[in-house]
């Protein structure tokens with residue numbers, strides 16, 4: 303963490319770079335088995351999923367194409383409401399495609415639940431979800447997440463694509479922030 307120059311902002315490292323990489327190896331093997339003989343349209347949800355999209359797709363052998371979507375979830379404070387606005391839509395026609403949505407984290411699951419329904423209405427052959435992280439609240443929402451990297455406690459995490467105030471996305475690991483960063 304010294305090399306990032308952000309060491310004093312961090313409380314602890316929850317998941318190391320090595321742990322992320324070996325878990326993505328396992329997920330990629332699982333996805334390759336599940337999609338054998340098919341082609342995947344992998345959809346990354348900007349901006350948080352950029353790192354997991356880049357690293358996971360490089361471990362896949364299944365033929366694939368990539369597209370990106372950006373959505374914004376209206377909510378009060380840090381809670382999302384499930385009311386979602388599309389900031390950047392796909393450039394790909396989903397008709398008959400096997401869609402795999404890549405997310406950084408599922409918390410309430412409301413954003414993803416909306417997104418899945420939206421994509422399903424565009425005529426794809428299938429829609430599945432892969433997320434690097436999942437928080438406990440996700441269990442209470444009726445959303446099927448096929449591929450989960452890590453189940454984590456209900457703490458605010460940053461790094462590996464995840465931000466606080468748009469910062470820390472470039473940390474190569476998942477960590478928690480020191481209280482002084484939040485103005486504490």
Ligand code: 5GP
Pocket residue numbers: 350375381382406407408409410411412413414457458459460464465466
């Ligand atoms: P939800 O699943 O509640 O609809 O919202 C998920 C979104 O909330 C994620 O895509 C992410 O942008 C944000 N989010 C939820 N938990 C965390 C967290 O611990 N850290 C960060 N950086 N973002 C989070």
Ligand code: MG
Pocket residue numbers: 347348349350351405406407
């Ligand atoms: Mg996200």
Ligand code: MG
Pocket residue numbers: 465
């Ligand atoms: Mg964010």
